[in-house]
Amino acid sequence: MTSTDVTTERFHLALVGAPNSGKTSLFNALTGSRQKVANYAGVTVERKAGAFVTPAGRQVTLLDLPGTYSLRGRSPDEEITRDVVLGKRPGEAAPDLVLCIADATNLRLTLRLILELKRTGRPLLVVLNMFDIAQRRGVSIDVDAMSAALGVPVITSIAVKKAGVEELRKRTDEFAANMPAVTAGDGWTPLGLSEMKALQREADRIIRDTVKMPSKPDTLTTRVDAVVLHPVAGLAILALILFVMFQAVFSWAQPLMELLSDSFGALGTLVAQVLPEGIFQSFLQNGLIAGVGSVLVFLPQIIIIFLFILLLEDFGYMARAAFLMDRVMGGAGLHGRAFIPLLSSFACAIPGIMATRVIDNRRDRLTTILIAPLMTCSARIPVYTLIISAFIPAETVWGWVNLQGLVMFGLYVAGIGSALAVSFVIKFFMWRDYQPAPFMLELPDYKLPRLKSIAIGVYTRAKMFLQRAGTTILSMMILIWFLASFPQAPAGAEGPAINYSLAAIIGHALEPFFAPLGFNWQIAVALIPGMAAREVAVGALGTVYAIEGGKEAADAIGQALASKWSLATALSFLAWFIFAPQCASTLAVIRRETGSTKWMVVTFLYMFALAYVASLITYTIAKAAGLG
Amino acid sequence: MTVHQTASETTHELRLGNAPRGFIGTIVALQPDIAGAAESGHELERHLLEMGFTEGARVEILHQGAIQRDPIAVRVDNITIAVRRREAMAVVVK
Numbered sequence: 001m002t003s004t005d006v007t008t009e010r011f012h013l014a015l016v017g018a019p020n021s022g023k024t025s026l027f028n029a030l031t032g033s034r035q036k037v038a039n040y041a042g043v044t045v046e047r048k049a050g051a052f053v054t055p056a057g058r059q060v061t062l063l064d065l066p067g068t069y070s071l072r073g074r075s076p077d078e079e080i081t082r083d084v085v086l087g088k089r090p091g092e093a094a095p096d097l098v099l100c101i102a103d104a105t106n107l108r109l110t111l112r113l114i115l116e117l118k119r120t121g122r123p124l125l126v127v128l129n130m131f132d133i134a135q136r137r138g139v140s141i142d143v144d145a146m147s148a149a150l151g152v153p154v155i156t157s158i159a160v161k162k163a164g165v166e167e168l169r170k171r172t173d174e175f176a177a178n179m180p181a182v183t184a185g186d187g188w189t190p191l192g193l194s195e196m197k198a199l200q201r202e203a204d205r206i207i208r209d210t211v212k213m214p215s216k217p218d219t220l221t222t223r224v225d226a227v228v229l230h231p232v233a234g235l236a237i238l239a240l241i242l243f244v245m246f247q248a249v250f251s252w253a254q255p256l257m258e259l260l261s262d263s264f265g266a267l268g269t270l271v272a273q274v275l276p277e278g279i280f281q282s283f284l285q286n287g288l289i290a291g292v293g294s295v296l297v298f299l300p301q302i303i304i305i306f307l308f309i310l311l312l313e314d315f316g317y318m319a320r321a322a323f324l325m326d327r328v329m330g331g332a333g334l335h336g337r338a339f340i341p342l343l344s345s346f347a348c349a350i351p352g353i354m355a356t357r358v359i360d361n362r363r364d365r366l367t368t369i370l371i372a373p374l375m376t377c378s379a380r381i382p383v384y385t386l387i388i389s390a391f392i393p394a395e396t397v398w399g400w401v402n403l404q405g406l407v408m409f410g411l412y413v414a415g416i417g418s419a420l421a422v423s424f425v426i427k428f429f430m431w432r433d434y435q436p437a438p439f440m441l442e443l444p445d446y447k448l449p450r451l452k453s454i455a456i457g458v459y460t461r462a463k464m465f466l467q468r469a470g471t472t473i474l475s476m477m478i479l480i481w482f483l484a485s486f487p488q489a490p491a492g493a494e495g496p497a498i499n500y501s502l503a504a505i506i507g508h509a510l511e512p513f514f515a516p517l518g519f520n521w522q523i524a525v526a527l528i529p530g531m532a533a534r535e536v537a538v539g540a541l542g543t544v545y546a547i548e549g550g551k552e553a554a555d556a557i558g559q560a561l562a563s564k565w566s567l568a569t570a571l572s573f574l575a576w577f578i579f580a581p582q583c584a585s586t587l588a589v590i591r592r593e594t595g596s597t598k599w600m601v602v603t604f605l606y607m608f609a610l611a612y613v614a615s616l617i618t619y620t621i622a623k624a625a626g627l628g
Numbered sequence: 629m630t631v632h633q634t635a636s637e638t639t640h641e642l643r644l645g646n647a648p649r650g651f652i653g654t655i656v657a658l659q660p661d662i663a664g665a666a667e668s669g670h671e672l673e674r675h676l677l678e679m680g681f682t683e684g685a686r687v688e689i690l691h692q693g694a695i696q697r698d699p700i701a702v703r704v705d706n707i708t709i710a711v712r713r714r715e716a717m718a719v720v721v722k
Contacts, residue, residue: 069678069679070674070678072674072678074671074675106706106707108680108705108706108707109678109679109680109707112678193670193673193674193677196674196677196678197677197682197683200677200680200682201682204682213706221708222690225690225691225701225708226691229690229691229701230691231692231693231694232694234694235694319710322710323691323693323699323701323710324693324694326693326698326699326710326712327693327694327695327696327698327699328695438672438675438711438712438714438715439699439710439711439712439715440675440676440679440709440710440711440712440715441709441710441711442679442707442708442709442710443701443708443709443710444708
């Protein structure tokens with residue numbers, strides 16, 4: 001009753017809207033970088049909350065709810081939206097006001113949603129977004145009449161214009177000042193079919209009475225789609241976009257990644273020179289600095305991938321890519337939207353797994369996360385090139401094919417093939433009873449991306465990666481350093497220090513287990529620091545074979561291996577790395593993205609099993625062929 | 629007269645899932661009990677309603693995929709929806 005609680009009591013706003021209604025840009029405009037991204041407890045759904053202060057000094061919390069066309073609650077995302085609006089989500093304050101965002105150029109489906117929201121009894125404010133675009137297209141809306149017909153206040157907004165956002169903040173104040181008593185959520189039941197039809201009829205009637213549509217639709221979108229969705233030209237354009245994206249992730253990020261890893265290497269060396277030799281120096285150089293470096297080194301790739309994904313999403317192209325790829329991916333039981341995350345995984349599974357957020361359906365997303373690490377990531381390349389150049393002769397076969405290149409190609413194909421096979425098996429055995437989400441997707445009109453909104457999006461992703469995955473990756477690095485350093489080599493001991501460490505003890509213990517694969521104890525030892533990142537296995541092999549010079553000594557390592565390993569062992573080692581479960585960072589990201597340790601363990605175990613079986617088969621056949 | 633009308637309507641009614649690219653028509657009804665669809669009848673009908681497939685809506689098939697002409701991009705009144713032909717079988721159009 002008093003007006004003093006203006007500044008003390010938080011006001012809760014929830015943003016609801018159909019997909020593509022410009023909800024996220026409005027959210028970004030209202031909150032700027034004051035955002036927190038987390039997961040709702042127990043589910044893979046992203047929770048985006050932000051805050052702003054109204055002109056009267058009121059503290060407002062803003063929750064960006066997942067986009068939905070109805071309160072049906074078909075997917076976990078839509079259930080969240082429904083439950084929060086109804087005030088039934090545990091741990092989530094019931095919203096004092098629901099902001100329903102409607103795309104002014106496309107009102108039909110959103111008006112039905114607004115009528116559905118009205119039935120919940122929750123206070124509602126409708127924001128007609130993209131009003132400028134609608135006007136430019138010749139859509140004229142009688143806002144007052146619409147407000148009267150809906151029985152709900154309606155305001156217009158242009159998400160990117162300051163004035164529109166200010167207006168919205170002011171309206172929030174006005175609303176909060178005389179808040180009505182809320183009786184929401186109790187009597188609500190899901191709509192029946194006839195009720196849905198009735199609401200749609202009412203929505204259509206309101207549109208007829210209050211909106212004047214231009215006679216012709218957005219011709220630009222129609223003309224662009226004629227090319228972009230063409231069965232041949234469309235696929236060619238998709239291939240071109242993916243090629244540029246792949247190039248960017250691989251080559252644009254490369255110099256930055258090298259710069260980062262060199263800087264951290266140099267910093268480590270500096271520390272090593274300044275500090276006296278000992279366990280503290282080793283911890284700083286090989287544990288902490290190397291650990292932080294190994295987290296930061298992924299950042300350029302993550303930023304570039306999300307830049308592309310957010311740009312394509314904002315343009316409206318992502319839905320088109322899903323349309324084009326749906327049948328191809330569907331053959332393996334994957335969703336059309338899984339395509340870009342899987343492609344990104346060729347660079348690195350970490351940004352790829354993070355990019356699966358574009359897949360709405362939880363099970364489709366989980367399948368994609370599970371198979372993403374099977375794509376041949378760039379960290380496997382150093383291992384492949386080392387073994388191939390040491391063991392596979394640089395011959396030409398069939399007149400023009402380079403044998404080494406052919407083996408490399410075969411390894412990539414094996415990765416893709418096994419990913420598709422695993423996806424098929426998952427769908428067939430694990431989720432047999434599960435009805436896949438039908439592919440039904442709005443193809444929104446093309447829009448120019450808002451750069452500020454994209455920048456905020458990329459920034460939020462990068463921050464989230466550093467906060468959430470970074471801490472796990474760093475602690476894994478330190479653990480691996482510990483295993484490779486303790487106990488220390490006794491004074492005057494022969495051979496490299498790692499041979500006396502826990503890693504070596506584990507390696508020796510694992511030797512009988514790996515023996516059927518043709519792996520000796522040195523390989524078993526090298527696999528442990530290889531947990532840090534797959535390419536570290538190369539350096540680790542150098543260390544256990546006592547070759548100085550680390551990564552640069554790849555040639556020397558190759559020669560040493562060629563003299564110590566049989567061809568069967570080398571082939572078996574290659575087969576192992578097609579699957580290679582040991583990448584701590586990937587496992588950490590899987591745990592973070594799925595919100596459960598279970599899926600991390602499942603991924604590790606199934607990849608381990610595949611790696612073991614593949615190596616066993618390879619070694620057995622190679623030995624039988626006399627290559628042992 | 630009535631007999632003639634019924635006859636002409638039945639000959640022109642077809643499933644959206646069978647319609648060729650470039651087809652323009654009006655939705656007559658939703659009959660969602662189709663074999664092989666990803667959702668059960670009522671759920672599929674709700675889903676289609678949510679995406680704007682209501683009786684009387686004008687539909688036009690704008691684009692189709694490269695493999696088995698699937699999926700299709702359908703203009704429903706003034707928005708474009710991508711849908712698989714299997715699910716579009718539930719939509720009766722004329």
